[in-house]
Amino acid sequence: MVKNPIVELFLLKRIKMNAAIINIGNEILMGKTINTNLAYLGSELTKLGILAEYAVTIKDEPNAIKQTLQDTWKKYDIVITTGGLGPTEDDLTKAAIANFFGKNQHFDNSIWEHIQKMFAFRNIPIPETNRSQAMVPDDFIPLQNDLGTAPGLLYQEGDYLFFALQGVPSEMKHIFETHIKKIIAKTYPNYKPLHIKTLRTYGIAESRLAELFTLSDLPEGISIAWLPQIGRVDLRFYGTDVRKVEEAADSALNKIHPYVWGYDEESPAEILLSLLLNNFYTLSVAESCTGGLVQKLVTDVPGASNSFLGGVITYTNELKKKILKVSDKVLETKGAVSETCAMQMAEGIKLLTNSTCAISITGIAGPDGGTEKKPVGTVCFGFIAAEKHWSEKQFFTGDREIVRIKAAEFAILTLIKYLQGRYN
Amino acid sequence: MVKNPIVELFLLKRIKMNAAIINIGNEILMGKTINTNLAYLGSELTKLGILAEYAVTIKDEPNAIKQTLQDTWKKYDIVITTGGLGPTEDDLTKAAIANFFGKNQHFDNSIWEHIQKMFAFRNIPIPETNRSQAMVPDDFIPLQNDLGTAPGLLYQEGDYLFFALQGVPSEMKHIFETHIKKIIAKTYPNYKPLHIKTLRTYGIAESRLAELFTLSDLPEGISIAWLPQIGRVDLRFYGTDVRKVEEAADSALNKIHPYVWGYDEESPAEILLSLLLNNFYTLSVAESCTGGLVQKLVTDVPGASNSFLGGVITYTNELKKKILKVSDKVLETKGAVSETCAMQMAEGIKLLTNSTCAISITGIAGPDGGTEKKPVGTVCFGFIAAEKHWSEKQFFTGDREIVRIKAAEFAILTLIKYLQGRYN
Numbered sequence: 001m002v003k004n005p006i007v008e009l010f011l012l013k014r015i016k017m018n019a020a021i022i023n024i025g026n027e028i029l030m031g032k033t034i035n036t037n038l039a040y041l042g043s044e045l046t047k048l049g050i051l052a053e054y055a056v057t058i059k060d061e062p063n064a065i066k067q068t069l070q071d072t073w074k075k076y077d078i079v080i081t082t083g084g085l086g087p088t089e090d091d092l093t094k095a096a097i098a099n100f101f102g103k104n105q106h107f108d109n110s111i112w113e114h115i116q117k118m119f120a121f122r123n124i125p126i127p128e129t130n131r132s133q134a135m136v137p138d139d140f141i142p143l144q145n146d147l148g149t150a151p152g153l154l155y156q157e158g159d160y161l162f163f164a165l166q167g168v169p170s171e172m173k174h175i176f177e178t179h180i181k182k183i184i185a186k187t188y189p190n191y192k193p194l195h196i197k198t199l200r201t202y203g204i205a206e207s208r209l210a211e212l213f214t215l216s217d218l219p220e221g222i223s224i225a226w227l228p229q230i231g232r233v234d235l236r237f238y239g240t241d242v243r244k245v246e247e248a249a250d251s252a253l254n255k256i257h258p259y260v261w262g263y264d265e266e267s268p269a270e271i272l273l274s275l276l277l278n279n280f281y282t283l284s285v286a287e288s289c290t291g292g293l294v295q296k297l298v299t300d301v302p303g304a305s306n307s308f309l310g311g312v313i314t315y316t317n318e319l320k321k322k323i324l325k326v327s328d329k330v331l332e333t334k335g336a337v338s339e340t341c342a343m344q345m346a347e348g349i350k351l352l353t354n355s356t357c358a359i360s361i362t363g364i365a366g367p368d369g370g371t372e373k374k375p376v377g378t379v380c381f382g383f384i385a386a387e388k389h390w391s392e393k394q395f396f397t398g399d400r401e402i403v404r405i406k407a408a409e410f411a412i413l414t415l416i417k418y419l420q421g422r423y424n
Numbered sequence: 425m426v427k428n429p430i431v432e433l434f435l436l437k438r439i440k441m442n443a444a445i446i447n448i449g450n451e452i453l454m455g456k457t458i459n460t461n462l463a464y465l466g467s468e469l470t471k472l473g474i475l476a477e478y479a480v481t482i483k484d485e486p487n488a489i490k491q492t493l494q495d496t497w498k499k500y501d502i503v504i505t506t507g508g509l510g511p512t513e514d515d516l517t518k519a520a521i522a523n524f525f526g527k528n529q530h531f532d533n534s535i536w537e538h539i540q541k542m543f544a545f546r547n548i549p550i551p552e553t554n555r556s557q558a559m560v561p562d563d564f565i566p567l568q569n570d571l572g573t574a575p576g577l578l579y580q581e582g583d584y585l586f587f588a589l590q591g592v593p594s595e596m597k598h599i600f601e602t603h604i605k606k607i608i609a610k611t612y613p614n615y616k617p618l619h620i621k622t623l624r625t626y627g628i629a630e631s632r633l634a635e636l637f638t639l640s641d642l643p644e645g646i647s648i649a650w651l652p653q654i655g656r657v658d659l660r661f662y663g664t665d666v667r668k669v670e671e672a673a674d675s676a677l678n679k680i681h682p683y684v685w686g687y688d689e690e691s692p693a694e695i696l697l698s699l700l701l702n703n704f705y706t707l708s709v710a711e712s713c714t715g716g717l718v719q720k721l722v723t724d725v726p727g728a729s730n731s732f733l734g735g736v737i738t739y740t741n742e743l744k745k746k747i748l749k750v751s752d753k754v755l756e757t758k759g760a761v762s763e764t765c766a767m768q769m770a771e772g773i774k775l776l777t778n779s780t781c782a783i784s785i786t787g788i789a790g791p792d793g794g795t796e797k798k799p800v801g802t803v804c805f806g807f808i809a810a811e812k813h814w815s816e817k818q819f820f821t822g823d824r825e826i827v828r829i830k831a832a833e834f835a836i837l838t839l840i841k842y843l844q845g846r847y848n
Contacts, residue, residue, distance in 0.1 A: 027651045029476045031467025032658070035459050038481065043455025052453045055481040057462065086630065086652070127631040147821075168652065170822055206510065207551040227451045228510075228592065234456070285737075291723025292716030295737045299715025302791050302824055310743045313709075313719045315734040319777060323734075323747075353743060367726050397571075398594055400726055 017191060019045050020072040021055040024065065024083035024093055025167055028057045036169055037082045044176060048184060049193035049240070050078065060084050065096040073100075074160050078184070083167030085133065085150040094153075097164055098137035101155060105135045111142055115149045143179040147171045152179060159187055195242045197249040197264065198227075199235045202413050204259040206233050212255055222248045231396075231406045232413075261416050268412040269297045269304075275419040276307040276357065281386065284353035285311035286324055286345040288336065288362040289379060293408040309353045314345070320362075324348030337362050339380045339391035346382030347389070358384040359411045365403045379407045385418050441615060443469050444496035445479040448489065448507035448517055449591055452481045460593055461506045468600060472608060473617035473664070474502065484508050489520035497524075498584050502608070507591030509557065509574040518577075521588055522561035525579060529559040535566055539573045567603040571595045576603060583611055619666045621673040621688065622651075623659045626837050628683040630657050636679055646672045655820075655830045656837075685840050692836040693721045693728075699843040700731040700781065705810065708777035709735035710748055710769040712760065712786040713803060717832040733777045738769070744786075748772025761786050763804045763815035770806030771813070782808040783835045789827045803831045809842050 021041050027033040035057060042052045053076065058064040060083065072079045084093025098105050112134040119126045133150045136142050143152035145166065152175035153164040163180060165172045201209070206226050213224055213235070222244055227234040235256075237249045253260060262271045276283055285295050285308075292313050298304050312323050317336055320326040326336075326344045334340045345360035363379030370376035377396040383389070392414065396406040445465050451457040459481060466476045477500065482488040484507065496503045508517025522529050536558040543550045557574045560566050567576035569590065576599035577588040587604060589596045625633070630650050637648055637659070646668055651658040659680075661673045677684060686695045700707055709719050709732075716737050722728050736747050741760055744750040750760075750768045758764045769784035787803030794800035801820040807813070816838065820830040 026649055028462070029466050029479060030470045030649075031463045031465065031476075032651050032660070034463040038452070039455045039458040041455065042453050046454045052455075053483060055453060057479040059477060124629070127629075127635050129631050129634055170826060205548070205551075207553050210553055211551050225450055225454075227456050236456070287716075289723075290720075291728070291732075292711075292719035292735075292737070293723075295716035296714075296720045299713075299717075299737070299739070300825070300828075304715070305739050308715075308739055310737045310739040310747075311716075312736045312747075313716070313723070313734045315723070315729050315732055319734040323736075323776065352747065401724070402594060404724075 017050045017078075017188065018053045018076050019050050019078040019080060020076040021052050022065075022068050022072065022079065022081040023055070023057045023167075024060050024081055025057070026059050028083075029059060037165075037167070037172055040169065040173060041080060041082070041176070044181075045078075046194060046196065048181070049191060050184075060092060062092055062096040062099070065093060066100050069097070069100045073162065074157075077159065077188075078161045078163070080163045080165060082165045082172055085152075085164065085166050086168075093164070094132075094135065094137070097153075098140075101137065101139075101162075103137040103139055105137050107131075108134050108136045108142060111136065111151055114144065114151075118149050143175050145171055145175060146178075147174045154179075154183065156187070161187060192240050194238055194240060195245045196236060196238045197245050198237075199249060199252060199256070199260050200232070200262040200264075200266075201235060201256060201259040202232045202261050204233065204256060209233055209235060209256070213252060219244055219248060224248075230398075230402060231409060258422065261413055261420070267297070267301070268409055268416060270301050272412050272416050272419075273298065273301055273304055273307050275416060279419065281307065281357050281419075282353075282355040283308050283357045283359070284349045284355035285358070286349035286360040286382075287311065287313050288315060288320070288345075289365040290361045290363075290404050290408045290411075291315065293404055294359060294361065294411055297408060297412065309355050311349055311353070320345060320348075323352065325351070335374070337364055337374050337378055337380055339382070339393055342380040342382035343389065343391045344382070346384050346391075350384050356386050357415065358382070359415060361407055361411055363403075363407060365400045365407070367400060377403050379403070379410075381407075381411055381414065383411075383415060383418070385415065388418070441474045441502075441612065442477045442500050443474050443502040443504060444500040445476050446489075446492050446496065446503065446505040447479070447481045447591075448484050448505055449481070450483050452507075453483060461589075461591070461596055464593065464597060465504060465506070465600070468605075469502075470618060470620065472605070473615060474608075484516060486516055486520040486523070489517060490524050493521070493524045497586065498581075501583065501612075502585045502587070504587045504589060506589045506596055509576075509588065509590050510592075517588070518556075518559065518561070521577075522564075525561065525563075525586075527561040527563055529561050531555075532558050532560045532566060535560065535575055538568070538575075542573050567599050569595055569599060570602075571598045578603070578607065580611070585611060616664050618662055618664060619669045620660060620662045621669050622661075623673060623676060623680070623684050624656070624686040624690075625659060625680060625683040626656045626685050628657065628680060633657055633659060633680070637676060643668055643672060648672075654822075654826060655833060682846065685837055685844070691721070691725070692833055692840060694725050696836050696840050696843075697722065697725055697728060697731050699840060703843065705780040705843075706731055706733050706777075707781045707783070708733050708773045708779035709782065710773035710784040710806075711735065711737050712739060712744070712769075713789040714785045714787075714828050714832045714835075715739065717828055718783060718785065718835055721832060721836065733779050735773055735777070744769060744772075747776065749775070759798070761788055761798050761802055761804055763806070763817055766804040766806035767813065767815045768806070770808050770815075774808050780810050781839065782806070783839060785831055785835055787827075787831060789824045789831070791824060801827050803827070803834075805831075805835055805838065807835075807839060807842070809839065812842070 028035050141154040145151050148171040155162040222239045225236045239245045298308050314320045324345045325348045330340050342360050346358040350358040360382035366376035381392045396403045452459050469476050565578040569575050572595040579586040646663040649660045663669045722732050738744045748769050749772045754764050766784050766786050770782040774782040784806035790800035805816045820827045
């Protein structure tokens, strides 16, 4: 295993295997594309017990590619590039890679056949530029791409692995899943992956968590990280000893039980859906200011239809009255952004859909529409969980997008808390 | 201006001013947080005519920070770090920065007063750990943060600028907007920003665009980039001469007019909403498989309520019948995923909301629910634009998330195309 003095590990000093990720693309540097590839690779490598210690984004330019390969190859166990394998003129990556490793390129007939097949399936002629995707540097192994035309590439020297992957996220993930995991497992058969346990908290500040959990209190071999999310914090424990990690997380849970709503990677919507399913409950949702975000989050989850029936987005008072039977009097005296209106919206959508549970949201996401009494960020909620009906009012800070996210998550997390029997 | 041979510009070789962005945070490397800060800074700097030539993500660890500063300070005109200014133990950034620049730190009373004020407003006691946020390296200028406790930091030597910013996106953006833009303008008064024109296309492949537009055809001083999005491609022209950029984009538009749906940064939903407003049309939406995504995208736009009335998510056949008046016969003979059902859904939501336009979507997003005749990715659409009613059927590739995004965008882009008078 490699030791690089520059990147000596602080938090994760017990992880022995490391990787460097090189994202190639002007569009990332120019802010046109968000680098979700790094997030995916960082997360998947962490699960394998490999730390992406170094990640760099560079222009699709031969000298930049060559310099970055010099900085990383054989200094990290695994080096992964993404991007630059497409057919267009700005993709010079493969030539720069072949050049760095001192290899010529050859035309690979089986890749060309695969490309022809992909185009035939789509029933469109092959542009001449796609021929370059069938070129492979000598001694490199192409990794078949079932989702696109360009294969991934592998080059190995001893235990050092180099992978060139696509920039398109779905193709890159496909190559990682179907090829790279196996290659890593084969190359490092004795490697012990890292165990991670995450406590997901809501309603407690990062600085308060930092006071409760200090690094020095943790058992040998266990590390901790606070990961602030929008409006909440995740608390992550990790180490190679499964039992020790679980014990540290359990002991932390005792200290902050009221603030923990879930574990590990599950989204709030996933947890809500499994609580509903366990209780044989169904859900409907009536949204105003969040404009469908709650239902989008719920239906992001495969199988949401087991518990989620549907809902409405009532962006006008007329629709609140017509579909949800909100009363004229409430709209006139309390206004659309009121707990009373929210409660009527929840009752209306429950009645319409015949669900057992209901969530409603009405508020002012901004940037306009705020008043002194009801500033931007004011959001009212109605909740129904079988026999229990209640409403809440919150003031959220942030811009339109942040207020909408905080409101949607508050709604989901509040119903979770109730169904977990932890609502006062 | 700096010339770094390693990062010699290929596409953007006429941009003279450059920047390096250093994102500090284990959570980015571990894939827990997506690096949206890089996207924001890259995009904002590009608008100022400054190219972020180099972006690196490193651990929150003193040696890594020091090494990266050595690699970038005075090699780029502007160096920006994000992250590591919070109060928790893993934030050692400021000390590492002070150390690199050879500065001691002092306690800044005015920052401490600001921190006290922020906590008083939230009515919570100040954790002792927050005191560290009032420490400032000598000769650094604190940049007031109205949204949080930690200030940004500026250090300047001649024309070289160093900024240390927060990791929290909203705070980082706030400091960039209120302080950094002004500081850059003051430091480089004669600098000529880059002009960018983007043609947004749909329905034409990246490789086909590459054949139509070759770098050698472009006038001197103009560059081009293809930016693949999910299911579509943006075509970007840039240079410092506004007239030349506009001419190049206009001449490109002539070649690919049927595929262009918009320009620059506007989202499909923004364009749809302004077309609706210009026509005095209103919109309602009935969604099944997209589960609220279309309405979420529409209501992401401030002022959506000028044209968007509301809609429903009917995740069950019962709700399709009850709310949208889809007929039993259609559900039995054609099924919920059929053009006939989609048309009835659109007519149902139009009737319920009394809108002039309507969109409906019903399909199979997967991973389950596909059949031989209706595989995962089959999506049917109903459209109404005043007197015109029509339906469409599409087959989308990709996982659940991708199918849902493609379906929602197809719906919005198809209505755009019709309202632009370009639908056949």
